[in-house]
Amino acid sequence: MMQSMLFKKRRTLSLRELLDQRVGCPLADPLICDMCGKCSEACPTQAISVSDRWSVDLGKCLWCGDCLETCEKGALSMAGGCEAAGRRQDLILSAETERSALRLKDETRKVLGRSLAIREVDAGSCNGCEVEVNSLSNPMYDLERFGIRMVASPRHADMLLVTGPVTRNMLPALMKTYAATPEPKLIAALGTCAISGCPFGNSYASGKGVSDVLPVDIFIPGCPPHPRTIIMALLEALGRLQVT
Amino acid sequence: MSEDGLEGIVKELRREIGEDLRHSGPWDRGMQCEVERSHLAGAVGTLIAKHGASMVSMHATDDRQSRGSFALHYLLSFPSKRELLMLSGETDGSFTSLTPQIYHANWYEREVMDMFGLVATGHPDPRPLVLHDGWYKGSHPLRKHIGCDDGLAPERRRYEFNVLKGDGVFEVPVGPVHAGVIEPGHFRFSAAGESILNLEVRLGYVHRGVEKCLEGAPPGRALRMTERISGDNGVAHSLAFCQAYEAGHDVPPRAQYARCILAELERVYNHLGDIAGLALDTAFAVPAADIYALREVMLGLNARITGHRMLWGAVTLGGTRDLLSEADVDDVQGTLMKVGNELRTSVERMRSSPSFMDRVDTTGIVEEKVARDLRVVGPIGRASGQDLDVRRDHPYEAYSKLNFRVPLFREGDVSARMNVRVQEVDESISLVMEALDRMPSGGGSSRPGPPRDGVHVGLVEAPSGELVHIIHTEGGKVVRHKVRDPSFCNWPAIQEAVLGDIVPDFPLINKSFSLSYAGNDL
Numbered sequence: 001m002m003q004s005m006l007f008k009k010r011r012t013l014s015l016r017e018l019l020d021q022r023v024g025c026p027l028a029d030p031l032i033c034d035m036c037g038k039c040s041e042a043c044p045t046q047a048i049s050v051s052d053r054w055s056v057d058l059g060k061c062l063w064c065g066d067c068l069e070t071c072e073k074g075a076l077s078m079a080g081g082c083e084a085a086g087r088r089q090d091l092i093l094s095a096e097t098e099r100s101a102l103r104l105k106d107e108t109r110k111v112l113g114r115s116l117a118i119r120e121v122d123a124g125s126c127n128g129c130e131v132e133v134n135s136l137s138n139p140m141y142d143l144e145r146f147g148i149r150m151v152a153s154p155r156h157a158d159m160l161l162v163t164g165p166v167t168r169n170m171l172p173a174l175m176k177t178y179a180a181t182p183e184p185k186l187i188a189a190l191g192t193c194a195i196s197g198c199p200f201g202n203s204y205a206s207g208k209g210v211s212d213v214l215p216v217d218i219f220i221p222g223c224p225p226h227p228r229t230i231i232m233a234l235l236e237a238l239g240r241l242q243v244t
Numbered sequence: 245m246s247e248d249g250l251e252g253i254v255k256e257l258r259r260e261i262g263e264d265l266r267h268s269g270p271w272d273r274g275m276q277c278e279v280e281r282s283h284l285a286g287a288v289g290t291l292i293a294k295h296g297a298s299m300v301s302m303h304a305t306d307d308r309q310s311r312g313s314f315a316l317h318y319l320l321s322f323p324s325k326r327e328l329l330m331l332s333g334e335t336d337g338s339f340t341s342l343t344p345q346i347y348h349a350n351w352y353e354r355e356v357m358d359m360f361g362l363v364a365t366g367h368p369d370p371r372p373l374v375l376h377d378g379w380y381k382g383s384h385p386l387r388k389h390i391g392c393d394d395g396l397a398p399e400r401r402r403y404e405f406n407v408l409k410g411d412g413v414f415e416v417p418v419g420p421v422h423a424g425v426i427e428p429g430h431f432r433f434s435a436a437g438e439s440i441l442n443l444e445v446r447l448g449y450v451h452r453g454v455e456k457c458l459e460g461a462p463p464g465r466a467l468r469m470t471e472r473i474s475g476d477n478g479v480a481h482s483l484a485f486c487q488a489y490e491a492g493h494d495v496p497p498r499a500q501y502a503r504c505i506l507a508e509l510e511r512v513y514n515h516l517g518d519i520a521g522l523a524l525d526t527a528f529a530v531p532a533a534d535i536y537a538l539r540e541v542m543l544g545l546n547a548r549i550t551g552h553r554m555l556w557g558a559v560t561l562g563g564t565r566d567l568l569s570e571a572d573v574d575d576v577q578g579t580l581m582k583v584g585n586e587l588r589t590s591v592e593r594m595r596s597s598p599s600f601m602d603r604v605d606t607t608g609i610v611e612e613k614v615a616r617d618l619r620v621v622g623p624i625g626r627a628s629g630q631d632l633d634v635r636r637d638h639p640y641e642a643y644s645k646l647n648f649r650v651p652l653f654r655e656g657d658v659s660a661r662m663n664v665r666v667q668e669v670d671e672s673i674s675l676v677m678e679a680l681d682r683m684p685s686g687g688g689s690s691r692p693g694p695p696r697d698g699v700h701v702g703l704v705e706a707p708s709g710e711l712v713h714i715i716h717t718e719g720g721k722v723v724r725h726k727v728r729d730p731s732f733c734n735w736p737a738i739q740e741a742v743l744g745d746i747v748p749d750f751p752l753i754n755k756s757f758s759l760s761y762a763g764n765d766l
């Protein structure tokens with residue numbers, strides 16, 4: 001038994017392998033797309049706009065692929081890149097968008113150094129995001145090797161990683177958790193619900209995402225976000241990636 | 245034929261209540277009856293007591309516009325009969341509570357009280373279930389005049405927990421934000437020393453208004469929403485909705501097999517996560533890491549064959565996307581073989597350790613009788629002698645053409661629940677293999693029209709158990725969408741399972757239940 005354990009193949013993905021992994025998002029090829037708008041009608045969350053040019057809001061997208069399926073011309077594919085952003089509007093993507101890098105304030109970075117302690121708060125997710133946050137600790141992604149840890153209490157945390165559209169029943173608990181987190185504290189909105197409330201948000205029972213109630217520093221898109229997207233977002237925010 | 249059986253039962257009901265059985269007739273899932281309101285509770289009670297029926301689900305509708313009153317609908321199933329009986333009746337402000345006789349009616353009735361403002365007279369515990377302190381004054385969200393995006397007026401009230409008092413008895417509040425990465429819920433223990441004397445589970449924290457949002461949603465949008473009701477059971481939820489919406493429409497044979505394959509792949513990754521969780525909570529880091537790695541292998545496989553790690557988006561109304569090319573079939577077979585073998589090794593490693601067995605054996609027992617009274621479903625039920633499996637009892641898609649065994653244990657402890665899951669992974673793997681073999685070629689999609697006006701039911705065996713979607717349609721539109729997640733049936737059982745165990749064992753017991761908060765809270 002010991003032997004089988006010792007000689008098992010290395011499974012953890014290296015930083016290089018992570019960088020090379022690609023997580024896509026819908027994107028229209030401007031050379032083929034004639035802005036007919038069928039994709040926009042098919043989209044369950046109205047994430048696609050064709051008003052002046054084709055664009056998709058990664059803060060609303062569910063990665064369902066229904067838009068790709070409806071495009072008769074084959075203009076759409078998962079060719080875009082799914083990356084985190086520091087401002088909400090940077091999640092609106094078109095073929096011409098240039099990505100602006102994710103950067104925290106210098107003072108915050110100085111306090112945090114190279115490590116980060118994260119408290120996850122589920123404020124109404126479907127548990128899809130929890131599946132992927134848990135995947136971060138599996139041997140393949142092994143988040144802790146980067147000095148980033150999930151902690152048990154907000155009092156130990158530098159960052160609250162919030163999922164879900166913020167339900168009315170969770171709002172008081174979320175605010176108390178925020179109050180219990182020491183300064184400087186960061187807020188990351190993880191996943192489509194947390195960013196825009198889609199698809200269930202803005203109902204009698206839930207809000208339109210985390211930024212309505214707390215100052216969000218990092219928006220991590222995906223439904224649910226791919227572990228690679230999450231790791232890259234955190235490393236980039238800490239200034240530990242030179243992504244251009 | 246079992247059809248006669250159901251008709252016989254309805255005839256007998258007619259003999260008892262005569263004209264007050266207003267209407268009865270065939271239905272796409274069995275039979276449908278309408279009963280005069282004063283006989284509704286009595287009729288359900290009799291069917292359960294005399295004919296061994298069990299209440300699969302219960303919900304209300306606000307029909308005040310069309311018929312001038314509310315209505316209650318009980319979905320009943322009978323042992324050894326595949327057909328279901330939908331028993332409905334009008335109601336106004338109140339209805340007779342069945343909870344004193346039928347324990348598993350409890351949460352359903354509390355839910356109806358919250359969401360519709362109907363009063364269950366005689367209910368032993370009429371405290372709110374879904375709606376927390378600090379909202380709603382006389383506003384009940386599922387009433388028709390309330391829109392999905394209405395802000396509702398706040399009201400101050402205070403929820404009182406059931407706690408035990410006495411010398412040396414203290415309360416331990418836990419949650420809603422937990423130490424691990426899990427969903428929010430509150431647990432209130434009354435403990436003496438380490439022993440748990442009472443546990444009350446308080447949920448509703450992730451109540452998003454799912455049922456209201458689904459009312460009137462276009463079907464394509466509704467499908468994507470159902471995948472996100474309880475994410476790790478997303479395929480099952482979307483299949484249940486499709487089954488209800490596609491009522492009477494035949495899905496292409498290839499899609500029927502492909503849907504079974506997706507559902508089983510979902511079961512495999514869920515069960516792997518749950519087994520790994522048990523290893524983690526008993527501090528068995530090596531098997532935990534190994535099994536989590538297997539789950540990651542499954543998520544990767546899901547992504548390769550459907551483009552989504554949790555298989556969402558693969559099911560479409562009327563079929564599936566174009567799936568499972570020849571290369572994918574090889575990939576699935578190869579990966580599953582490897583995962584099955586490695587899981588066996590890891591589970592052996594866990595079971596051969598006395599300290600692991602000491603933690604899981606006789607911990608968190610759900611007695612058979614308790615499981616029956618609370619109508620516990622899924623792997624939790626099957627670990628406590630409840631031989632229920634929708635795939636076998638109410639076959640859908642291609643399940644009637646596939647061979648599989650339903651593992652059954654009676655001990656009802658953490659160990660039994662783990663055994664059920666371990667064996668189910670094996671069964672699922674062989675199911676997928678067989679389905680891949682038999683899956684015909686051809687197209688996998690079709691376009692179902694809107695369903696006939698009426699009530700349609702989707703019944704599916706999700707990884708966590710029996711899952712029901714019920715839709716009421718009018719003019720091709722869904723006017724009421726009831727979702728009953730398996731967790732809704734199973735949560736009350738955890739309150740029984742922990743009694744007599746110690747507080748530090750609670751995380752392990754909770755993990756062995758692996759219940760969905762999102763699916764329960766909606």
Ligand code: SF4
Nearest residue numbers: 043061062064065067
């Ligand atoms: S993938 Fe789905 S949610 Fe995202 S833009 Fe396309 S249709 Fe909309």
